[in-house]
Amino acid sequence: MTSATGRLTLLLSGRGSNLQAFLNAQDAGELEGNITAVISNRPGARGLEIARRAGIATEVVDHTLFASRDDFDLKLAETIDQCAPDVVVLAGFMRILTGPFVDKFRGRLINIHPSLLPKYRGLNTHQRAIDAGEREAGATVHFVTPDLDEGPGILQARVPIQASDNAETLAARVLPVEHKLYPRAANLVLSGRVILGDGVALLDHHVLPPGGEEWTPT
Numbered sequence: 001m002t003s004a005t006g007r008l009t010l011l012l013s014g015r016g017s018n019l020q021a022f023l024n025a026q027d028a029g030e031l032e033g034n035i036t037a038v039i040s041n042r043p044g045a046r047g048l049e050i051a052r053r054a055g056i057a058t059e060v061v062d063h064t065l066f067a068s069r070d071d072f073d074l075k076l077a078e079t080i081d082q083c084a085p086d087v088v089v090l091a092g093f094m095r096i097l098t099g100p101f102v103d104k105f106r107g108r109l110i111n112i113h114p115s116l117l118p119k120y121r122g123l124n125t126h127q128r129a130i131d132a133g134e135r136e137a138g139a140t141v142h143f144v145t146p147d148l149d150e151g152p153g154i155l156q157a158r159v160p161i162q163a164s165d166n167a168e169t170l171a172a173r174v175l176p177v178e179h180k181l182y183p184r185a186a187n188l189v190l191s192g193r194v195i196l197g198d199g200v201a202l203l204d205h206h207v208l209p210p211g212g213e214e215w216t217p218t
């Protein structure tokens with residue numbers, strides 16, 4: 001059981017399975033914080049339903065209603081500020097964020113990416129890993145910095161690629177690992193054990209490798 005003191009705001013665009021994982025961790029007393037709000041850029045995101053059913057406050061900032069990326073990010077930042085989070089968790093949030101937005105939340109904005117970063121930034125990670133003949137895929141939780149998927153890693157888990165794998169079967173095996181990895185990584189940030197330094201993440205004052213601390217799924 002951990003002590004839940006920090007405030008988490010989750011941003012999502014879609015199905016919300018990582019949100020569900022955070023809720024499960026919170027219910028199990030395994031999250032060092034409380035999810036106090038969920039924000040989506042898509043009014044129809046299934047993740048919003050999950051949040052509502054769990055009694056979590058929801059907000060929608062619909063990106064289609066804004067003339068520019070800057071305008072959208074300003075409104076998004078204002079909405080996040082109203083939730084007063086300690087950590088902002090991107091959980092399948094499918095928008096590229098502007099530099100000023102990322103800088104504003106520096107050190108407390110985290111994302112999960114379904115690859116062994118720094119390999120395979122961007123989209124279609126599993127297919128690209130299979131096509132390249134990789135033996136391992138995985139997931140990485142990292143600090144968000146202005147360049148897409150380039151921020152220093154916090155925690156990373158490896159998943160073997162099997163000869164019979166296609167992108168779907170691999171994604172289906174990586175996703176449950178993401179669900180265990182992400183709340184654990186958030187705890188490291190909430191507790192202050194992991195911080196963002198100058199282009200690197202530090203765990204207990206030690207510089208982490210680019211992909212973050214290795215975590216072996218149990």
Ligand code: GRF
Nearest residue numbers: 015016017018092112113114
């Ligand atoms: C996950 O695969 C995550 O790695 C990626 O987006 C997906 C979100 O899934 N960034 P969900 O909406 O949490 O189910």
